Amino acid sequence: MSVLVYTESEQGAFKKAAFEVASYAKAVANQLGTSVTAVAINTEDTSTLGHYGVDKILNINNDALQGFNAKIYASVLAQAAQNEEAKVIIVSSSANSKYVAPLLAASLQAGYASNVVKTPSNVSPFTVKRSAFTNKAFENIQINTEVKIVGVSNNAFGIVENPSNATSENFTPSIPESSTKVESVDKAVGKVTIADAEIVVSGGRGLKGPENWGMIEELADVLGAATACSKPVSDLGWRPHGEHVGQTGKPVASNLYIAIGISGAIQHLAGVNASKVKVVINTDPEAPFFKAADYGVVGDAFQVVPELIEKLKAFKAQ
Amino acid sequence: MKILVCISHVPDTTSKINFTEDKTTFDTNGVQFVINPNDEFGLTRAMWFKEKQGAHITVVNVGGPETEPTLRKALAIGADEAIRINTVATDGFSVAKQLAEVVTNGAYNLIIAGRESIDYNGGMVPGILAGLTSSNFVNNCMGLEIDGHSATVIREIDGGKETVSTSLPLVIGGQKGLVEESDLRIPNMRGIMMARKKPLNVVEPVASETKTSSLSFEKPAPKGAVTLVSPDNLDELINLLHNEAKVI
Ligand SMILES: Cc1cc2nc3c(=O)[nH]c(=O)nc-3n(C[C@H](O)[C@H](O)[C@H](O)COP(=O)(O)OP(=O)(O)OC[C@H]3O[C@@H](n4cnc5c(N)ncnc54)[C@H](O)[C@@H]3O)c2cc1C
Ligand SMILES: Nc1ncnc2c1ncn2[C@@H]1O[C@H](COP(=O)(O)O)[C@@H](O)[C@H]1O
Numbered sequence: 109m110s111v112l113v114y115t116e117s118e119q120g121a122f123k124k125a126a127f128e129v130a131s132y133a134k135a136v137a138n139q140l141g142t143s144v145t146a147v148a149i150n151t152e153d154t155s156t157l158g159h160y161g162v163d164k165i166l167n168i169n170n171d172a173l174q175g176f177n178a179k180i181y182a183s184v185l186a187q188a189a190q191n192e193e194a195k196v197i198i199v200s201s202s203a204n205s206k207y208v209a210p211l212l213a214a215s216l217q218a219g220y221a222s223n224v225v226k227t228p229s230n231v232s233p234f235t236v237k238r239s240a241f242t243n244k245a246f247e248n249i250q251i252n253t254e255v256k257i258v259g260v261s262n263n264a265f266g267i268v269e270n271p272s273n274a275t276s277e278n279f280t281p282s283i284p285e286s287s288t289k290v291e292s293v294d295k296a297v298g299k300v301t302i303a304d305a306e307i308v309v310s311g312g313r314g315l316k317g318p319e320n321w322g323m324i325e326e327l328a329d330v331l332g333a334a335t336a337c338s339k340p341v342s343d344l345g346w347r348p349h350g351e352h353v354g355q356t357g358k359p360v361a362s363n364l365y366i367a368i369g370i371s372g373a374i375q376h377l378a379g380v381n382a383s384k385v386k387v388v389i390n391t392d393p394e395a396p397f398f399k400a401a402d403y404g405v406v407g408d409a410f411q412v413v414p415e416l417i418e419k420l421k422a423f424k425a426q
Numbered sequence: 427m428k429i430l431v432c433i434s435h436v437p438d439t440t441s442k443i444n445f446t447e448d449k450t451t452f453d454t455n456g457v458q459f460v461i462n463p464n465d466e467f468g469l470t471r472a473m474w475f476k477e478k479q480g481a482h483i484t485v486v487n488v489g490g491p492e493t494e495p496t497l498r499k500a501l502a503i504g505a506d507e508a509i510r511i512n513t514v515a516t517d518g519f520s521v522a523k524q525l526a527e528v529v530t531n532g533a534y535n536l537i538i539a540g541r542e543s544i545d546y547n548g549g550m551v552p553g554i555l556a557g558l559t560s561s562n563f564v565n566n567c568m569g570l571e572i573d574g575h576s577a578t579v580i581r582e583i584d585g586g587k588e589t590v591s592t593s594l595p596l597v598i599g600g601q602k603g604l605v606e607e608s609d610l611r612i613p614n615m616r617g618i619m620m621a622r623k624k625p626l627n628v629v630e631p632v633a634s635e636t637k638t639s640s641l642s643f644e645k646p647a648p649k650g651a652v653t654l655v656s657p658d659n660l661d662e663l664i665n666l667l668h669n670e671a672k673v674i
Contacts, residue, residue, distance in 0.1 A: 178553075178563065178565070179562075179563070182557075202584055203565075203566055203582065203583050203584045204583070204584075206549050206565065207553070207565040207566070207599075209550070209553070210518075210549070210550040210551075210552070210553025210554045210556075210557065211553050211554075211556065211557045211563065213519065213550065213553070213554055213557070213637075214522070214553070214554045214556075214557025214558055215557055217637075218637065219517070219519065219637030219638040220518070220519075220550055220554075220637070220638075221638060222547070222548055222549050222550060223547055223549075235641065237644075239547070240545070240546050240547055240643070241437075241443045241452075241544075241545060241546075241547070242544055242547060243646070244443040244645075244646075245443050245445070245643050245644065245645055245646070246643065246644045246645075246646070247546070247640055247642075247643050248640075248641040248642045248643070248644070249638050249639065249640050249641060250638065250639045250641055251637065251638050252636070252637055252638060252639060253637045287562060287592060287593050288562050288563075288564065288590060288591070288592040289590065289591050289592070290588050290589070290590055291578075291588075291589045291590065291591050292588065292589045293583070293586065293587075293588040293589075294586050294587050294588065294589075295583065295585050295586030295587075295588075296585060296586060299585060301584045301585035302584075302585075303584040303585070304584065304585075306673075307673070307674070331674065343606075343607050343608075349568070349602060349603055350582060350585070350586065350587070352602070355439050355463075355544055356439070356463045356464075356544070356602060357602070363673045364667065364671070364673040364674065374439065374440055375439045375440070378439070381646070384671075384673070385667070385671045385673045387663070387667070388652075398652050398654075399649075399652070400649065401652045402650075402652060402653065402671065403652065403653050403654075403655060403663060403666055403667070403671075404652045404653070404654050404655070405654070405655050405656075405657050405660070405663065406654065406657070407657030408657075411657065412657050412660065415657075415660055416660050416663070416664075419660050419661060419664055420664060420674075423664050423668070423674075
């Protein structure tokens with residue numbers, strides 16, 4: 109009755125979130141006095157999981173699982189859970205995990221808590237803290253079912269090294285039919301995504317127009333960051349919708365969030381507040397973002413950002 | 427086509443979030459409620475199907491009588507009828523169970539829900555509903571076309587989007603992109619008058635159990651004051667981010 113964790117990969121390599129959920133699973137397993145079993149689908153080298161406390165790896169290699177299909181993946185995870193008699197299943201907060209988890213919950217009749225920010229405060233009854241009201245509050249909830257699913261919020265727990273002797277075995281689940289098929293994927297290659305990013309550089313209407321985003325992208329490049337924007341910026345078509353962050357856009361829970369020319373409206377802040385450190389660059393000292401930020405520069409982005417890029421380059425070169 | 431649009435009744439995005447004295451329930455005092463933004467995109471897309479392809483739209487909410495103004499607003503925007511399942515929405519599983527009953531009884535083949543509600547951010551009702559009704563399911567839906575029994579969906583993924591083909595019966599978890607912000611409709615006087623005459627059926631819940639229970643709420647710790655750095659001293663900002671915050 110181990111803790112089962114779904115360790116996601118992309119093109120054969122684990123995603124960063126996989127190591128975070130593995131670390132979290134290890135902490136839960138310690139609380140329960142049990143071991144961690146990871147499910148790895150079409151991953152080339154699974155041995156790295158041994159750095160994060162995984163005891164056993166169920167290796168699944170199957171061409172039918174190339175490309176993510178939520179229904180099929182939910183069935184595979186359910187079979188793995190049954191095989192291991194797992195009572196707790198851990199997933200991440202990636203778009204794919206949030207897609208698969210409710211289907212898994214329905215098939216296992218399991219209680220599911222999403223956006224969980226901490227290890228359980230109690231394992232019997234099983235109680236976790238999750239963020240709610242778009243980060244304006246936390247909710248303590250109890251999962252009452254025998255099988256429990258926990259979705260861990262990005263960057264909430266972090267990656268914790270915990271060397272273990274992970275054994276690996278092949279697992280061959282049956283693959284159900286699905287009439288849902290991915291026809292094409294449109295994804296920028298080599299770009300850090302907002303979901304995975306440790307640092308996010310975000311621009312608002314204060315940047316005046318799409319032609320001024322060169323410096324935002326350059327700043328992001330120097331920092332290895334993802335780029336984001338406020339809602340009006342995407343509504344105006346200056347930036348793609350996928351970059352819109354906030355209450356009605358993507359949530360951001362990075363280690364560092366840099367807001368440039370963003371006023372800090374309540375709907376914007378709600379979506380980015382879970383970031384650990386926030387920096388604001390704005391000409392208006394009265395901009396509400398200064399109340400939510402850790403560090404602030406009252407200044408013109410068109411002067412501050414290029415200078416910051418130069419100084420960061422010098423700093424990185426040291 | 428029979429479309430069911432699931433409507434979550436949520437505090438307006440500008441609401442201050444407070445809890446009752448014992449911290450066990452959300453304090454609705456002075457809070458204005460609206461249609462969950464993700465559901466508003468879905469409802470507007472449903473209206474497009476109704477006008478361009480012919481469809482009957484039912485909106486549904488699992489909640490007490492206090493959610494009726496929100497359902498009336500959906501009727502004023504153009505839905506044909508509303509159903510309120512008369513029970514307090516507790517956990518996502520039990521809400522999905524109630525909705526599944528409506529889907530089965532009404533033989534709806536397109537169920538439009540939102541990616542998540544902006545209050546509890548569960549992000550689970552549409553997926554569980556799809557699971558319980560053995561429907562196809564596409565989450566993070568930012569584009570939807572229906573042709574007979576086939577559907578083409580644009581799904582947002584981390585870092586991009588993908589095009590998915592699937593078939594009815596289908597549940598979607600919708601979001602912005604289903605329609606543009608500028609396509610959202612504000613009910614006009616005529617719509618509001620007509621909404622008064624449209625049916626709003628109250629049905630009693632089926633028996634269901636909750637899988638999770640909410641125990642208490644907390645507010646984030648108050649934030650310390652911002653540290654201001656002069657624009658002439660950006661080295662100091664780098665120093666603080668490196669040595670104090672340790673994020674670069
Ligand atoms: C239902 C609803 C949902 C919403 N959801 C979201 C959401 O999810 N995300 C979101 O972002 N918004 C959301 N909004 C919109 C939100 O209310 C604000 O309108 C929006 O966040 C403002 O964007 P902004 O800060 O880029 O623009 P503005 O408010 O116009 O602010 C621009 C800022 O740039 C500063 N500035 C100007 N020139 C410069 C310069 N040269 N250098 C530096 N700074 C400069 C200004 O001082 C100002 O503070 C929502 C609104 C509603 C009603
Ligand atoms: N009480 C409810 N009544 C009707 N639909 C709901 C209710 N709660 C959630 N939904 C639907 O499910 C979506 C996701 O909600 P949630 O899983 O609560 O984040 C919402 O956008 C609605 O479409």
